[in-house]
Amino acid sequence: MRFWWVNRQHPASEVAELFGDIDRVFSLDGELITSDSLCRVLRVSAGGRRYYVKRYSGTGKNLQRRWLGLRRWLGSPRVRAEWRNLQAFRDWGIPTATLVAYGLERRFGGFTRGAVVTDEIPATCDLAQLARANDSRLRDRCWVAHVARQIADMARTLHDHGFAHNDLKWRNLLIDGGSLPTAYLIDCPSGAFYRGAVLQYRIAKDLACLDKPARRLLSRTQRLRFYLDYAGHARVTDDDRKRISKIVNFFDR
Template sequence: MLSFLKSAVWPKSGFWTVTQPYQHTPVADVFGSLDKVFKLPGEQITSDPLSKVYKVTAAGKVFYVKRYTGGGKGLRRYIGRSRVRAEWKNLLLFRRLGLPTANLVAYGEQKLLSMMLKGALITEELENTIDLSEVIEEYPDYLTDRNWLLPVIDQVAWATRVLHAYRFVHNDLKWRNILVSRDKTNPQIFLIDCPGGFRWFGPMLQYRIVKDLACLDKLGKYHLSRTMRMRFYKLYRGNSLTHRLTSKDKQQIRQVLGFFEGRE
């Protein structure tokens, strides 16, 4: 079916947007259209069945170009919001909610009827950052340094609380998807890579919230003390550090701790 649609003579539609800070700059010339972006040379960083990420230097800066060749899995391949559209919309949402994230440079997609043919989004490199999972290998001493660890935990708790208060769940809130600056005295976190994030309502919202918290604790339970994990949870709940856990808190904690049981 896919090959038939691509070979048939159907009208194609699409758009490409360069965000305001980069318009009328040399960067806009480099990333001026979707076709141009797909022809750019660059260093391939990662790949999966739907997309590839390239590191590209332009106008003296480093950018990450994520090129999609599929809209998603199953029916999402043909109808509904494509994965690339979800990812750029979520980055824009983070910005509206006041959450630190990478600067979105350009984004867009091309469709054939309702099926996405290709799409891309470009972000500017967050200099001197590392993802939290890499901290374990490269800077293990940071995880026992309260001067570094406390502000990182506090920021992650705040960002997660803001998302969930908006009824938005990340759906892949793992350490690898949180960047942190290498500044040991004043670390700053950034949320990245969120194509699966979505707003939920009702019982499914609570289930997805537990999943987000469990994703964070997947590495947290091995590399953070119980005290630090409890600090995160209390701040995430909007409580003081001296607050006594309620029965509802304890129930949610049990759900978080048991979420990945038998699946790791």
């Protein structure tokens, strides 16, 4: 059984030819960006545009996460979660990459392979790259405040919907080159909906992932301002203090 979708509204004429079915996508050559036992990411250029092709051909990185081989039949494939999560981001008004094509293939009911193709967001760089390069923009308080407010809004929107990203790290946040830049949220194959105490734990993890590199690069005042923007509060409440303690100590436990 195969399921495959192509964005027929996409303006580029080469989309149907390049990404028209799963066999074509898995036969593509391009610049290798990342590769592991679960998936390979290629950057493909055509018609003056660049596309990211994420190809999944496994069900987990180790035996435990594959549920002793049962995940192929019982679990929801990560590739499906990835395209659904990107669709949700767009529905919620979160800037993200445009879906070009996606789908998967099953045999005898078990997942065998799948792929997600997205447009490149031009003239962007992820926050982790800026941090490694010690980019001067991270020392510009106005620039940092503008970007941080957008990321706080993104995180609050996710969490208000009962959704946790589960990999909300700086590498998954793209920033364009504008004087008032736009932030984009990408790559979310492990995000999911939760409830109750599990959701609160996942929220703390998301915020801790954002705060971990911020400790080295931003001031305490900037980090607190981010949290207040996220919480929608003018001042820190007693509940805020408890949550902040969980966030800053999350990776120490």
